[in-house]
Amino acid sequence: MKPVGMVSSTLFALLLCAPGLVRAQSTASLWDGTTAPAPAQLDPDTTAVEVGVRFQSSAPAALDKVRFYRDPAAALTTSAVHVWSASGALLASSVWVGEGGPHTGWVTLDLYPDVPLAANTQYVVSYHAPQGRYTVTEGAFASGYTAGVLSVPVDGGVYAYGPRGTFPTQTWNHSNYWVEPLVKQAPPETPFFTRAYPGNNAAAVRWDAASGAQTYAVLRATSEAGPYQTVAAGLTRTAYLDTAVTNGVAYFYQVRASNTYGTSAPSYRATVTPAPRAYSLWQTPTPSGVFASDDTEGVEVGVRFKSEVPGIVDAVRFYRDPGAPLEERVVHLWDAQGVLLATGIFVGEGGPGSGWQTVNLSPDVAVQENTAYTVSYYAPAGGYTVASQAFVIPHYSQPLRVEADGGVFAYGPEGTFPTLSWQSSNYWVEPVFRVR
Template sequence: MGGPFEKVSRSPNENLWPWRNDVVAIWNLARMWYFTQNDDYAIKARDILLAWATTQTEFSGRESMLDLGDYAYMLVGGAEILRGTWSDWTETDTATIKRYFKEVLMPASNPYGEHQFGAANKGALALVSLGLMAIFNDDVEVLDSVVYQTRTLAHIGLRNSNDIGMLGDYLRDQGHAHGQLRALVMLAEALWSQGIDIYADFDNRLLSAGEYFARVNELVSTTALPFGTTDAYYIADNTNRGWRGGGGGNIPLNQIYDAYVLRKGLQAPFIAQRRRWMPVDSTSFMFLKETDSSTATPGPELPIPSTTSITTGFNSIDIGGAVPAGKANYESGLGVWMVEGGGDEIWSTNDSCHFVYKAISGNSAIIAKVESVENTSLSAKAGVMMRTSLEQGAPRAWMAVSNRGQVEQNMPNLAVYGGANYGNKALDIPDFNASYRVKLERMGNIITGYVSPDGTNWAATDVGRIDGPVPDTIYVGLVVSSVANGMLNHSAFSNVQITGGDGAALTVSPAAPAALIASPGDGVVPLRWQSSFGAVSYTVNRATSQGGPYSTIASNIKGSSYTDTSVTNGTTYYYTVTATNSAGTSDRSPEDSATPARQLVNIATGGVANDSANDQSNAGAVFDHNSATEWFYSGVTGWLEYDFGHQEVVKYYSLISASDKVTRDPKDWQLQGSNNGSTWTTLDTQSNQSFTERFEIKTYTIASPAPYQYYRLNISANNGDTDFVGLGEFGLFTEVQQ
C-alpha cells in the first residue's frame, strides 16, 4: 500500500502515484475476491479503501478531475464489488465510503462549479467521475444533474459532436479523442445499469462516434469537418491517425459494441473490424460480452431552443456612445439583414456597438451567417449577441466575424471556466471569403457560443454562466461595431434565425451535405451524413461504379442516417446524398463507398494447438483470441498447428503481429491442411510479408477451401531476427451463417 495521505494533488502533483497505485490495487483485489471467493482479497481491498477514506481530506490541483475520471471505474467499481458481493462488508463501511466520495472526491471532480468544466475530454472525465460516485452514493440529485449536463452541455457531452460522429477532441489528437470517447461511454454504460439510456440520444450518437474513431484509426480514408471545443477550433485533421494506444480503444469500443450490436441489434462494422485484433488486457476483458438482453429507457425530450427565420420585429439601440446612430433593414429579395453601426469596440470589457435585438423570455437561440464586414477597421466585427440588459457593461456574450478573417468570441461579466481571458478568443477559420456562421444559445443560466462553416456542424467554443439573479428575459440579436467610432460600418447577415422568429424569410435551396460516411456491414451499408441547413428531407443515391450513374434508393428521409439493406455482400457500392426543401434540391454530397461483407468468425476454439517444438502451451497463445499473448518460438523457422478434432472448412486465415520486435514477425510461410496429421496439402503461400505495426492484422483468402481436421502454418523465414519468431494470433475463419 502506497498511502494513505491527507492530501493528493494533480498539477502540481503531490502523492498522486501512491493514490493511483492503491486505487488499482483496490480494483484488482476486489476482482480477485469476486473470481476466487478468497476472503483475503476482499479484506485487503477493504483495508486500503477505508484507509484512504478515513485519511484523505483533500484532492486538489488544476487537473484533479482528470485523474478522478480516469480512475473512477476502478475506485467505484472496486467499492461496488465489495458492497454488492462480500458478506463481511458493513453498512458502516458504505457510510464511510459515501462520505469520502461526497466530501473529498466529488468536489474535486468539478472544482470550478456547475457548468464550468474543462473542454471535451476534461469535462467528460469530470462527468463520469461524478456520475459513478453519485450512483454509489444513491445521490439522485447529483445523478440527475450529471445526466442533464451530459445530454445538454455542448462543449463536453453528447452535443460536443456532429452528425458524422466527430467529438470535440477528434481533431486535437487521437489519444485525447479516445479519452473523451472512453469517458462518455463509461458513463453511458453506468447510466444504462440505472435504467437510463443515453446511447439512443441524437440518433445513436455514441455509435457514430465509436465508428468514426475506429474507421479513422483503421486508416480508412475519412472526411474530417472543422470542429473543436472551448480549448481550440480545429480546421484541419493533422492528428495521428492509425493510433493504437489504449489497447486500440478496447474498453470504449467493446462497450459500444455491446450496447448497439448485442442489445439494439445494430451493426458497427469498423468497430467489429478493430475488435479482430485489439488485445485483451487485465481490464478490458471485464467489458467483453457474448450477449446482453438488458433494457433501459431513453431520457425525456431536451429543452434545446428552436429557431426560425426573422424578417421583422427587431428593435435597435446604440450602446456605449456608439455614433452615428445605427440602423437595420431586412432586404426581402436577398434574404439579407443589412446592419449599420458605429462604436469603439466590444472586445474584452469594451461595450460600444449597435445592437439589433428582441427581448426573449426563457431558453433562446440566435444564428446568423455573416456575409460581409465593411473594412472600417481591421478589428471591425459583426455577429450575434445576448445580454442581460441594455445598459453598457451588462453581462453579455457575443460571437462575431472580424475584418481580420477570424471568429472572435467574448463573454464579459459571465462566469467562464479558466477565467474571462479564457473566454476571449480569436479563432482561425477556413476560407474567410466564403463567410462563416455564428450562434448563441441560452439554456437556463448557461450561454453557449458556437461557430460553423455550414449552419449544422456547430462547434461550441465558448460557454459562460449568468450569475444570479438570473433574469427570465434577456436581449438577443445582431451586433455591429465599426471600431472607428464616428464612422458607420455596413455589415450583411443572411440565414438569420431566432427563437420566436416570424418564419417569413425567403427559402433557398439547401447546400449539399458536407460529408457522407458509408460503412461495410454484413448484408447492409449503414450511412451517416452531415445534415444541411434548411433541409427538410434527404435522398440517398447509389451506384456500382465510382462517380455514377446513380439511382435513387431512398427518399424523404427526415434524419441524417439511413441503412441500405438492398445490397449484396462482396459488391462495392458508391453513395451520395442530396438535401431538399420547398425551394429545391441540393447538389450531391461527396461520394463514399463501402463493400458489405459476410461477418467472419474465428472457429479456432476448443481444439488442440501444437508447434514444431511440441510445446502445446506456447502454441496455444496464438489460438486464445487475444493478441496480447504471444507464441515466442526459439528458432527462425517452425510450424504452428491446430487440430479441430473434426473437419472444418476454413475460408480465411489471419495473422496478428506480436508486441515484439518487427524482425521476429513471420515473413514467408505456407498454410497447409491435413486430415491425418501427416499428409499435408498446401492451401496458400505467402512471401515477403511485413507488419509495420504491433498488433497489426493481415487476413488472407484461401482460394480453394476444403474440409480438414488439421491446419498448419509452416513458417520458412522471419523478418531478420537470428534467434526467434514471434506471433500474436493465428486465426482460422469462416463466414457467419445467416
C-alpha cells in the first residue's frame, strides 16, 4: 500500500478517545459512524483492492450490517462488502451501488441473513474498491484496539489486490481502512422449523440455528396449551434426544434460544407421539430405473448419509436383483474418516433369492446429528443393483438425507472403505435408523 504519511502520537490518542468506543447501546461498532474519521486521508492508489479489518467479539452476537467510509473525492463506483471467517470462508456479502446511495460519508449495507458470531472468534469484514481511492489512516493499529465487546488485533487492517471477493490478508504500516462490523447486542432470534420424530419410548427434537444464540433450552408439555416444562437447557447443539417419554402419549415441544443479552420467544410447537419406528431412505418394494450391473469384479458399494437427529443404526438394507449371483455379502457401517463401526453378514444361500435384504449390524451404533456416515455391502462377484444419475441432486427422507453424489464404491477386497462416485449413481443401500 502506498505511504500517505504517519499519524502523530497525539492525533492517534485523540482517535482512541473518539465517541462511540464504549456505548451502552443495542448495536456494537468500532467507531462513531456519524462523523468523518480523523485523522484520515484518501489514498491515491487507483488499483482495484479489497480492504478490511480483522475483529472479534467477547460475547456471542449477530452481525447484521457492515459500514465503511467513502471520501468525498472518491469516484462513484459500485462497492461490495464481505464477511469472512478467519480462514477465508465467505460468510455473507452485500452490494452498494454508488449512484443509488449517499455520495460521501459512512455507507451502511445490510446483510441477509445475519451472520452469527461466536465469542472470542476472529472474523474479517471488508469492502472492494474497484478504482482504489480508499480512506486510510496509517499507524492506527500499531497496538490492539478495543471498543466495548469488539476488538481489533495488532495489524488488524488488511487488504488484497485483485477482483471483488479476494480474501484480504496483507497488512501495511498498521493501517486502518475504516471498515467496521455493526453487531447486534440483543437476545437471539426465535428458533425456526422445530420438528420432532418418534422413537421407542423416545422423541428426537430438531430446530434450525437461531441468529445470535449461545445456548438452547427444550420445553415439553402434554397438551398444546401447556404448561411447558424445561427438559433440557444449556444445549449448544440444535438437536435433542428425549428418552423420558412414553409410547402412545402425545407430546408438544418448544425451543428457546439464549445469549448474554437475554432469551428469545419460544418456537412454534412440534408434536410427536412416541412409538417404535424404523426410518430408511426409500419406501419402495421394487426400485425403478435400476439394473443388475454386469460388472464381475469384487466391489464395495454404498451410500453416504446424515441424520438431522441423533439415534441408532441397527441394520443395513440393500436391494438384490433376481439376476445377481447368490453369495455371501457383508454389510458395513463407517464413520466419515473410514473407521469401521459395525458389520453384518448376509448368506445368499440361506436367504430369499431377490428383493430387499435386511442385515442386522453387530453392534448397534449410536449416530450423531448432522454427521456423515456410510453404509455399504461387498459384492464379491459384482452383480450389484445400480441406478445412474439418481444423486445428481440431494435426496431427502426426513430425518435422513444424502448429498449429491452420495452413492460411493471401492474396488478391492471386502472391507475397503468406499469413497469414489460414478455418474451420481445410487447403489440401493440404506441404513435402518431408529430414534432411541
